[in-house]
Amino acid sequence: MSQGTETLKRTPLHDRHVAAGARLVPFAGWEMPVQYTGIRDEHRAVRENAGIFDVSHMGEIETEGPQAGAFLQHILSNDVTKIAENGAQYSVLCNEAGGVLDDLFTYRLGHERFLTVTNASNHDKDLAWFKRHAADYDVQIHDRLDDYAMLAIQGPNAPALVEKLADGELPPRFRTATLSVAGAPDTLVAGTGYTGEDGVELLTAPGSAAQIWDAVTEAGAQPVGLGARDTLRLEVCFHLYGNDLSEDRGPIEAGLGWCCKEDTNFIGSQIVRAARENGTPEKLVPFVLTGPGIARQGNPVKGGGVVTSGTLSPMLDIGIGMAYLPADKGIPGTPFEIDVRGKTRPAEVRSKPLYSSKET
């Protein structure tokens, strides 16, 4: 163990994780559950029924004021004017060189009030970035990290399960509602997630997290750790910051051009526009291994490129991942080879998603 657990932050659900038999690991400064019963079992629970994740390590930044929308339009890649009240939108935060500082969901809580969810490892960096660039705008930036616990309830049976505990209708996809959930008042319910399944994410007061956790698990949702969170997101090719996204890569090569609206003139937009118009040397593609083995983050691709995420797909039972490949080799169906710790493993480019539960 490289880090003493006494220095790690704990979520309000720490005792619930211990009681559920979680294996707790250090993650971005937090002591987080990586698994309870086992990654494959938890993964399958989310694909087939319902799972509950404690993602309270994720950060929140509130932007408030007459120019809140204009300010966010300046720093976020997407068109913030398109977020309706009680809406949600995905975007990236770029630096001046067009590199990705973070990928974020922003919820519009009111006309002049927005809440942006940050990755735990980037929260302090993001907050400093928000504050630095807010100086020219009539806005206030509030660090809300300590004011929210965050839970995700995901899976085909998750919406019905949560709806029974809520005092109103759940919001549709990419919308939010403020409801009482399991008696926890003023819980922000968002139709978002990181699994490719139906479900919601809840932002609630830290003191309310345990009553929601208890009610949701009693109603049949299985606790799911960060291990299955990673395999679930990778099967549907959602990006993970620090793996697939970094300050050294831009959103175009990462396949996130769809959430970049350069006409809004966000910071880094000129570089992003040039990358879109001229192409990029490499692009991020999903792949499967066509033989045995599992590729991992950092494995080099023969002929150029690198694996940024790799795991075993619990649903497909083969090695899957995402890799930056030379752009001309990134076409679905193209075979390539990965150097997995000295062994050459055959792979093939695929299209997104690698797994879909909604196949007809």
Next chain:
Amino acid sequence: MAEASYPSDVKYHQDHDWARIEGDTATFGITWYAQDQLGEVVFFDPPAVGATVSKDQPYAEVESVKAVSDVIAPLSGEVTEVNEGLGSSPENVNEDPYGEGWMVKVRLSDPSEVDSLMDADAYEESLT
């Protein structure tokens, strides 16, 4: 298997490997503690039959969903057999680490190395 288990018919290496010694041959595997730390084993990449393994050096890889780990040889010798069954049932490493989850059989090149291994009590003590 849910409960920790350290049988007394095998010898233990500090890197959480075991050796069941029979004359000048031995069977290798990983301990209950090792498989518990790994989580569900989903892939075993064995050495070739005939490969030379050296005490304290990696001779195979074992992968859980989350990570890959080297498997360390508790003793030196030549691989005479690998557990082909782990190709289709890698979960045997978790379910039966000292039985169906064995990894290789080795003809020992220096049986005196056995003296450096721990018995079950000493190994269990080392885990605390």
